[in-house]
Amino acid sequence: MLDTARRVATPEGIEITLRVAGPVPRALGYLLDLVIRIAIMIAIAISVAVLGRFGLAVFLLSAFLLEWLYPVIFEVLGGGATPGKRAIGLIVLNDDGTPIRWPASLTRNLLRALDFLPFMYFIGYCSMVANRDFKRLGDLAANTLVVYREQKPTTARIPESEPVAPLVPLSLSEQRTLLDFAERSGRITPDRAAELAEIVSPLASGQNGTTAVDQIVGIANHLVGRR
Amino acid sequence: MVVSVRPRSGWESLDLGFQMARQWWRQMWGIWLAIYLPIAIVAMAIFPNKFYAFLLLWWLKPLFDRALLYALSRLIFSEPSGIRETLRAARDWMRPGLFLALTLRRFELARSFQLPVAALEKQTGKPAQQRRAVLGSRMRGTAVWLTVICLHFELIAMGALFAMGNMLAPSGGDIPEDGGGRDGGFDFADLMSWNLVDAICYAGAVTLIEPFYVAAGFSLYLNRRTILEGWDMEIRLRQLGNRLRSAASTTTVALLCGFLLIGSAPHTSHAATTEIDVEAEIERILDNPDFDQYKEVTRWRPIGKKKKKQQEEEPISQFWRNLALLLSDISQGLLWVAIAILVPVLLYVLRNFLPEQFARKTEEYEPPANLFGLNVSPESLPADVSAAAAQLARAGRLREALSLLYRGALSALIHRHRVVVHAGDTEGDCAEAASRALDKPGADYFTGLVGTWQQLAYGSSSPQLGEVDALCRDWALHFSTDESPAEGQAS
Numbered sequence: 001m002l003d004t005a006r007r008v009a010t011p012e013g014i015e016i017t018l019r020v021a022g023p024v025p026r027a028l029g030y031l032l033d034l035v036i037r038i039a040i041m042i043a044i045a046i047s048v049a050v051l052g053r054f055g056l057a058v059f060l061l062s063a064f065l066l067e068w069l070y071p072v073i074f075e076v077l078g079g080g081a082t083p084g085k086r087a088i089g090l091i092v093l094n095d096d097g098t099p100i101r102w103p104a105s106l107t108r109n110l111l112r113a114l115d116f117l118p119f120m121y122f123i124g125y126c127s128m129v130a131n132r133d134f135k136r137l138g139d140l141a142a143n144t145l146v147v148y149r150e151q152k153p154t155t156a157r158i159p160e161s162e163p164v165a166p167l168v169p170l171s172l173s174e175q176r177t178l179l180d181f182a183e184r185s186g187r188i189t190p191d192r193a194a195e196l197a198e199i200v201s202p203l204a205s206g207q208n209g210t211t212a213v214d215q216i217v218g219i220a221n222h223l224v225g226r227r
Numbered sequence: 228m229v230v231s232v233r234p235r236s237g238w239e240s241l242d243l244g245f246q247m248a249r250q251w252w253r254q255m256w257g258i259w260l261a262i263y264l265p266i267a268i269v270a271m272a273i274f275p276n277k278f279y280a281f282l283l284l285w286w287l288k289p290l291f292d293r294a295l296l297y298a299l300s301r302l303i304f305s306e307p308s309g310i311r312e313t314l315r316a317a318r319d320w321m322r323p324g325l326f327l328a329l330t331l332r333r334f335e336l337a338r339s340f341q342l343p344v345a346a347l348e349k350q351t352g353k354p355a356q357q358r359r360a361v362l363g364s365r366m367r368g369t370a371v372w373l374t375v376i377c378l379h380f381e382l383i384a385m386g387a388l389f390a391m392g393n394m395l396a397p398s399g400g401d402i403p404e405d406g407g408g409r410d411g412g413f414d415f416a417d418l419m420s421w422n423l424v425d426a427i428c429y430a431g432a433v434t435l436i437e438p439f440y441v442a443a444g445f446s447l448y449l450n451r452r453t454i455l456e457g458w459d460m461e462i463r464l465r466q467l468g469n470r471l472r473s474a475a476s477t478t479t480v481a482l483l484c485g486f487l488l489i490g491s492a493p494h495t496s497h498a499a500t501t502e503i504d505v506e507a508e509i510e511r512i513l514d515n516p517d518f519d520q521y522k523e524v525t526r527w528r529p530i531g532k533k534k535k536k537q538q539e540e541e542p543i544s545q546f547w548r549n550l551a552l553l554l555s556d557i558s559q560g561l562l563w564v565a566i567a568i569l570v571p572v573l574l575y576v577l578r579n580f581l582p583e584q585f586a587r588k589t590e591e592y593e594p595p596a597n598l599f600g601l602n603v604s605p606e607s608l609p610a611d612v613s614a615a616a617a618q619l620a621r622a623g624r625l626r627e628a629l630s631l632l633y634r635g636a637l638s639a640l641i642h643r644h645r646v647v648v649h650a651g652d653t654e655g656d657c658a659e660a661a662s663r664a665l666d667k668p669g670a671d672y673f674t675g676l677v678g679t680w681q682q683l684a685y686g687s688s689s690p691q692l693g694e695v696d697a698l699c700r701d702w703a704l705h706f707s708t709d710e711s712p713a714e715g716q717a718s
Contacts, residue, residue, distance in 0.1 A: 002250055003231035004242045022242030024376045024443070088238070118394060122387030125380065129245055129439060148239065168471060177463040184234075186515075188457050196457055199464045202471040 006133065006145070008097045016097055018147045022134045023125055025088050026146060030121075032084030037066055068109070075105045081149070095143045104142040111138035158182045163226050164218030166203060175223050178203075182220030185213055230303045232449065232459045237369030240450035244443030251302050255438040257310045258294050267430045277426035278419055278553065284430060288437065289328040292339065293320045293346050295441040300347050303449075323351045337363060339444020340370030340451075362451050370447055377440040384432035392424065419549035595641075595650045598657075601630065603638045613707070617699040625695050626683060632702050633680045636673055639706040640664060654681060669705040676702075 006018045044062050048055035074082040080091040080100055092100050092108075115124030115136045124136035133145060158179065170178070178200075185193045190210065197204060197212035204215035230247065248255050266287065270280040294313055297320035301308035313320075324332075324345035335341060344350050344358050363370070421429075453459055512518070596604045609615040612635035619628035637657065640646040644664040648657055658677050662670035676698055682688050 001231045002229060002243070002246055004239060004246055005231070019239055020242065021238065022245045023380070023439075024241045024245075024373060025238040027376050027379070028372065089236075118390040119387040120383040122383055125383070126435075129249060132246065132249070134242065134245070148236070168474065170467075173463075174467050174470075177460065177467060181457070181460050181464065184457060184460065188455060192456050196461055196464055199461065200468045200471065202468070 008095075010097065018093065018097055018145060020133050021090050021146045021148055023128050025090060026085075026128075026134070029082070029084040029088040029090055032087055033071070033082050034084075036083055037070055040066060071109045071112075072102070072105045075100055075109075076102055085146070089149050090146055091149045093145050093147055095145055100144055104144050107142035108138035108144050111136075111141055114138070158220050158224055159186060159217055160226065161214060161217050161221055163222035164215060165222050166219045167205070168203070170223075178216060179220050179223060182217045185217060228303055228462070229305050230446075230449070232453045232462070234454045234459070235450050237366045237447065237450075240366075240446045241369065241373055241443040243450075244446030245439050247299065247303070247446060248438045248442035251299070252438075254298050254302060254309055254313075255295060255442070256434070258298050258313050259291065259434060259438055261310045261314065262294055263291055263430070263434065271423065271426050276419075277421035277423055280426050281421060281429050282557075284433070286329065286333065288433075289333065289338065289342070290321070290325065291437065292342060292441045293325070293328075295438055296320070296342055296346050296445055299442055299445050300343070320346060323349060324355070336374050337367050337370035337444075338374060339441050340367070340373070340447050341444075342441070343445060343448045361455070362448065365454075366447060366451055370444060373440065373443055373447070377436055377443075381432045381436045384435050385428050388428040388431050389424070392428070419546075419553045595648065598637055598648065598650070598652075599654065601634050601637070603634050603641060605638050605642055608635055608638055611703075613699050613702040616702065617696065620692065620695045620699060625689055625692070628695055628699065629676075629680050629683055629690070632676060632698055635702065636661075636676060636706050640673075665705065672698075672701055672705050 004020050004022070006020060007015055008018055009015050041059075041063055045059050048058045051058065071082050075092050078086075080093060085091065092105070094100055094104060112121075112124075115121050115127070115138055117123050121136075124138075127136045127140070128134045131140070133139075135145070139145065159182065181196065185197075188196075190213075193213045194209045197216050198208055200216065201207065201212060203219060204212040207215060230243065235243065263284075267280070267284055270283045271277060274280045274283075294317070297316060298308040298313050301312075328342075328345065332338075332341075341359050341363065344355050344362065348355075348358065350358055449458075596602065608631075612631060616628040616631045616635075619625075619631065637648070640657070640661050641648055644661075646657075646660045646664045648660060652660075654677050658670075658674050661673045665673060679690050679694065679698065683690060
């Protein structure tokens with residue numbers, strides 16, 4: 001199965017899913033960061049302009065630090081994401097899903113110099129699209145992943161109806177499927193919902209059309225405990 | 228399906244597309260090179276200014292994309308789709324909508340996202356438009372971003388290939404010139420005249436990026452349909468349904484029939500075509516808290532006028548001049564094409580409006596010897612037609628008399644008045660032609676003669692002897708070969 005989700009088991013034996021992020025959202029995140037950095041540099045240049053040659057020194061030093069440390073500081077102290085990544089919904093993690101620390105962050109960001117070659121991250125791009133986890137060279141060296149931040153889990157909105165007990169015992173994943181269906185049945189066309197419900201007609205005691213949909217939604221109501 | 232389908236965010240589905248292109252890189256780049264490379268080589272060989280080669284290759288992108296999409300759409304169902312299969316199915320993936328894709332829809336910003344509507348669903352016209360609207364109601368923004376970002380990837384790849392060439396060139400910075408080329412590095416002012424190296428860098432960059440672009444757009448399309456139609460749920464529900472059916476010991480025939488029906492159904496019906504009260508339904512859906520979102524937006528707006536920009540710099544103006552030259556070149560070419568198309572069309576259209584004699588003079592017109600089975604050549608007629616006819620009429624042979632008058636009149640029309648009569652024309656056509664060639668009384672006479680002849684020949688109703696006599700007398704007035712018709716009348 002081709003997928004962008006990676007399953008990682010924590011030492012506690014919990015399996016978490018990391019959804020790795022590809023070149024397009026990452027490029028957008030980088031672009032935002034670039035704009036922010038340039039804005040900061042312009043602000044510094046304006047404010048130190050009166051200081052003459054000393055001002056120039058301050059500007060060059062801060063430009064150097066900004067260029068190299070901006071991502072590191074945000075990634076380690078800012079919850080794994082620079083402002084650009086945060087805006088797109090990305091976060092940097094270690095391969096095992098743990099938060100990133102100084103050595104890893106420094107490694108992946110100092111290697112930007114290599115990824116940047118020969119022009120605007122071309123090597124980084126090639127490395128990303130050739131790798132199943134979208135890792136650029138810096139990520140490969142530091143064993144880091146750029147993944148999508150988990151959304152706040154939304155509460156399932158299952159339309160309320162008369163709960164119906166299923167006629168046969170259902171496994172966990174099957175229950176999950178029926179709940180999914182009940183939740184999304186309102187967002188697909190009624191015809192298509194009926195078509196889907198008829199696939200599991202034995203559960204709907206052989207009924208067809210909208211009655212089958214209602215039946216499945218009833219079972220879902222039973223499964224979430226509205227009895 | 229070998230791709231994991233579930234409702235994803237827009238960005239995530241783009242990522243899945245990139246993974247798809249990576250997974251099947253052999254097929255993707257094989258097909259791409261098999262189609263793109265020959266065309267690129269030809270284009271570069273034809274145009275001295277390689278910028279036109281670039282334009283052509285750029286313009287034809289939707290064509291190449293279709294081949295990739297065709298292969299992808301089969302690969303996700305693990306059907307064989309190598310280079311050979313894809314090229315063999317070219318007729319399949321080129322239609323429909325290729326012409327529109329290469330003209331009006333070439334500048335569509337969500338191109339790869341909307342490509343499957345025409346290329347895979349085979350929809351055209353209004354249904355296709357509605358389909359695009361439904362698909363694009365969400366995630367169109369992501370598709371547009373995909374295009375924008377991939378465009379930049381292309382530019383970056385092109386610059387990178389160029390820079391790489393520069394770095395590796397032994398001369399230490401300069402690419403050896405080829406003909407009218409220029410030294411290494413991008414020269415903004417020279418943007419409109421490319422050399423071979425530029426064009427090769429462009430083709431290389433597109434080759435690197437385009438398969439990812441197509442796959443990402445396709446993946447976004449799949450995701451949109453997954454959300455709209457619940458494909459992932461269908462797969463899981465089917466597993467559940469199969470388990471339930473095999474578990475049930477009393478699988479009735481009815482259930483089996485239902486299963487078979489469902490098995491064949493899902494490809495055909497997903498559109499919402501119910502006859503519910505639409506207004507009430509919209510109200511009900513909009514009442515859902517999902518739609519209950521308000522946002523307060525504060526924006527800065529400029530009040531004063533902007534200052535005029537400073538005078539443009541030298542290379543910029545050169546750029547514009549080059550651009551103008553290029554546009555004039557292209558529009559000139561287009562004009563010639565337009566003329567080449569318009570002139571024949573115009574000639575063809577005008578041909579029907581030309582006056583008849585004009586249009587047909589070109590053909591060698593030869594008066595027919597026979598009309599309606601009657602011999603109308605002058606040699607077959609007596610010298611004095613009207614006298615001969617009158618004699619026949621007096622002998623009671625009215626039919627022969629009328630026939631003689633009619634033949635004589637036709638012969639006179641054809642040979643003396645140069646009226647064009649074809650072998651296929653009817654009596655009515657002749658009368659009409661005669662009315663144009665003769666004066667008013669002559670035309671009236673001929674019409675009357677034709678009418679009487681038709682009555683006799685086809686209606687079998689004999690005219691009065693006096694009527695025929697009058698026709699015989701008047702014939703000489705209008706058709707006599709003599710200079711003095713009065714004399715003919717007297718005899």
